[in-house]
Amino acid sequence: MGKPETLVVMVVAGIGDLVLATPALRALRLGHPDAAIHLMTNSQALPLAKNLPYVSKVWPFPVRDIIRDRKNMLAGAATLARLRALKPDVCVNLFKVKSKAGATRMKAAFAAIGASVRVGHDSFGFGSSLTVKAPEDFFIDRHVCESMLEMAKLAGGIPDGAGPDVFWDPESELKWRGFFDELSEGGAPVVGVNPGGDRRTKRLGADKFAAAADAVARERGASVVVFGGPGEEPAAAAVCSLATHAVPASLAGKLSLSDLAYALGRTDLLITTDSGPMHIAAAAGASVVCAFGPDDPRLTRPVVPEDRSRVIKLHRDCSPCFKSDCERPSCMEDIPAEDIARAAVELLDIRRAARESAEQ
Known part of the structure; x- marks a missing residue:
């Protein structure tokens, strides 16, 4: 009997993108049940990636550190060298190649890893490094999650028909279970608010989040908790100070990524911008109200049934523009607070109603 296959799977993108890649990763496990599947992902996503049960080993790659300071390339090169030492049979990049610079970096990574079968997106010249090529228009006009699943199928993956999933450390549950038990005491729904975002153009005013928090607290007796990563404490504090009926508890800056996944899994609803927490919440079982501005919800909206999400997006001739900067991002600034509140209550x-029906 020959040695089991070794696959290297690359999802060196955002935390939300890793969550969206989980159906593709499960498909690769189903298609290669005996293989060693090595996942290379953004270092920031490691706390979630390391808990994926269908991955053999996770290799964090310091892509943001490298972009910030090229001196960090040595750490990235060391990771690629260790992957090459595994003598992998297959290397697949699940994510799209969005620029010539990205294609150049991906070419170098594939060459360093040295797999005989190389699967990826034939874009910006990356196709010359591939043995199995997804065409240039592969990621156009369909959800990123679906596109990555199709990429996995090119590498022998077999879909299981389920959506994204997420896992957290047992310690996160032990640490925060009591807090959320208290919030939900008496059957009160728990509503999360996530005012942060990785780009200024994707953020929404604190007043609109506060208005939505007030609506769910006043009309449905909800307990409200505000989330935010390191550096987003001021945005969370602004929501708390502007709320007039709700009394939000702020967890901004207090949660690890694993803690956040558990916490979002304990919420009934998350009110959010287009962000990583949006995808984590959806995968963890929460309903989601999400405000979209410069990006296209057809590509990155929450992957949940229709009765668990509402996308709030205004029509603008310039949208989607996918820009990180805008003098006046009216696509976000003009979203009515009432629309968000109405969707949250709905x-x-x-x-x-679904819970009451299940209990009958």
Whole structure:
């Protein structure tokens, strides 16, 4: 009997992108049940990636550190060298190649890893490094999650028909279970608010989050908790100070990524911008109200049934523009607070009705 296959799978993108890649990773496991599957992902996503049960080993890659300071390339090169030492049979990059610079970096990574079968997106010249090529238009006009699943199929993956999933450390549950038990005491719905975002153009005013928090607290008796990563504490504090009916608890800056996944799994609903926490919440079982501005929800909206999400997006001739900077991002600034609040209450009602029906 020959040695089991070794696959190197690359998802060197955002935390939300890793969550969206989980159906593709499961498909690769189903298609290669005996293989050693090595996942190379953004270092920031490691706390979630390391808990994926269908991956053999996770290799964090310091892509943001390298972009910030090229001196960090040595750490990245060392990771690639260790992957090459595994003598992998297959290397697949699940994510799209978005620029010539990205294609150049990906070519170098594939060459360093040295797999005989190389699967990826034939874009910006990356196709010359591939033995199995997804065409240039592969990621156009369909959801990123679906595109990555199709990429996995090119590498022998077999879909299981389920959506994204997420896992957290047992310690996160032990640490925060009591806090969320108290919030949900008496059957009160727990509503999360996530005012942060990785780009200024994707953020929404604190007043609109506060208005939505007030609506769910006043009309449905919800307990409200505000989330945020390191550096987003001021945005969370602004939501708390502007709320007039809700009394939000702020967890901004207090949670590890694993803690956040558990916490979002304990919420009934997350009100959020287009962000990593949006995808984590959806995968963890929460309903989601999400405000979209410069990006296209057809490509990155939450992957959940229709009765668990509402996308709030205004029509603008310039949108989607995918820009990181804008003098006046009216696509976000002009979203009515009432639309967000109305959608939040509606999803809470749908969730409550489903729970009551299941209990009968």
